Amino acid sequence: MRGLIKKYLLKQNRRSRKVNTRSGLSQKSRKSWFFAYLVVFLTGCNTTHDPAAVSVSDLVAVPVQASVIVDGPIADVVQDSAVTADDSTEEPTQTLQMHHVQSGDxxxxxxxxxxxxxxxxxxxxHLRAPFMIYPGQMLTITDSGEGEPGGEKENKSHSKLVKKGTNDVVVGQSERSLIPEPKSAGISKDKAPNGAVDWHWPLQGKVVKVFSFQGEFNKGIDIRVKLGEPVRASADGEVVYAGSGLGMYGRLILIKHNSSYLSAYAHNKVLFVREGDSVKAGQKIAEIGSTGIKELTLHFEIRRNGKPVDPLRYLPTRGT
Incomplete structure (x- = not known):
């Protein structure tokens, strides 16, 4: 069939050339060419049914966009991917606070x-020791949350670091129950490591309010005292604050004992030390009063790395 069509087309082509040389393509020739192409088109559509009969020259490469075949609804897959991405890149956020320095700060x-x-x-x-600041200065406070007593914060990651000997082992959630909790040798269960600070009671008296981060909130202990009773430094250190600029604390003394520990003595009547003074454990630093409160008590705190800790875990054991 194709052979006959080709012969017909060649014959028509020879006739059309003669016409084209004189007056252009005749109307009859245009109709013949149209008919011939139509026959070829229809023949090509209906003669090749066997895929094996198609030659390489008959194939046409058609570019297609790569796609991913997913089992299940696409919406579910997208949602799961989003959750996974959030979980893998989750980081604790911090709220930026600013403090306007006042006189006495x-x-x-x-x-x-x-x-x-x-x-x-x-x-x-960007401050260097001795950390000089001035009234009107704006200080940046990075607020990462209150944390737990003692500055310990809950680890939100899916692994836990357990120290055993000198090796650090990362343990997943499913393996936590298989490894016993590490025990600190030589430390009482009821006492905390003192960070090489020899702690003493600041004065004698009954503890009327204990350290608590639940219920009746208290960041230290309150000791009932008599008016004018001497307050003594609980350990060797340097006075880093002595004044009454913190409102609720009344006349307050802060003593730095080392790079980690500070102690505080609040509601004093008279202060006998000032900033920069070096003090020894047992040295008289103030007389008790009732500034900042109604009840006659000494409010005493110990802070580790800026966070309140329970003083009773550091002070020598005695009757409360």
Whole structure:
């Protein structure tokens, strides 16, 4: 069939050439060419049914966009992918706070207010020792949350670091129950490590309010005293704040004992030390009063890396 069509087309082509040389393509020739092409088109559509009969020259490459075949609804897959991405990149957010420095403020007193480590606060604000600040200055406070007593925060990751000997082992959630909790040798279960600080009671008296982060909130202990009773330094250290600029604390003394620990003595009547003084354990630093409160008590705190800890876990055991 194709052979006959080709012969017909050649014959028509020879005839059309003669016409084209004189007056262009005749109407009859145009109709013949149209008819011939129509026959070829229809013949090509209906003669090749066997895929094996198609030659390589008859194939046409058609570019297609790559696709991914997914079992199940597409919406579900997208949602699961989004959740996985959020979980894998989740980071704790921090709220930026600013503090306007007032007359009488020190970096230690500001760190005390916000429960921050003074070294961290100094680093954030590009301050160097002795951490001089001035009224009107704006300090940046990075607020990562209150945390738990003692500055310990819950680890939100899916693994837990367990120290055993000198090796650090990462343990997944499903394996936590298989490994016993590490025990600290030589430390009483009811006492905390003192960080090489020899702690003493600041005065004698009954503890009327204990440390608590639940119910009746208290960041230290309150000791009932008599008016004018001497308050003594609980350990060797340096006075980093002595004043009455923190409102509810009344006349307050802050003593730095090392890079980790501070102690606080609040509601004093008279202060016998000032900022920069070095003090020894048992040295008289103040007389008790009732500034900032109605009841006659000494409010005593110990802070580790800026966070309140229970003083009763550090002070020598005695009757309360």
């Amino acid at each position: 020190t970096l230690y007193s500001i760190a005390w207010i916000y429960r921050k480590d003074v070294e961290t606060l100094a680093t954030v604000n």
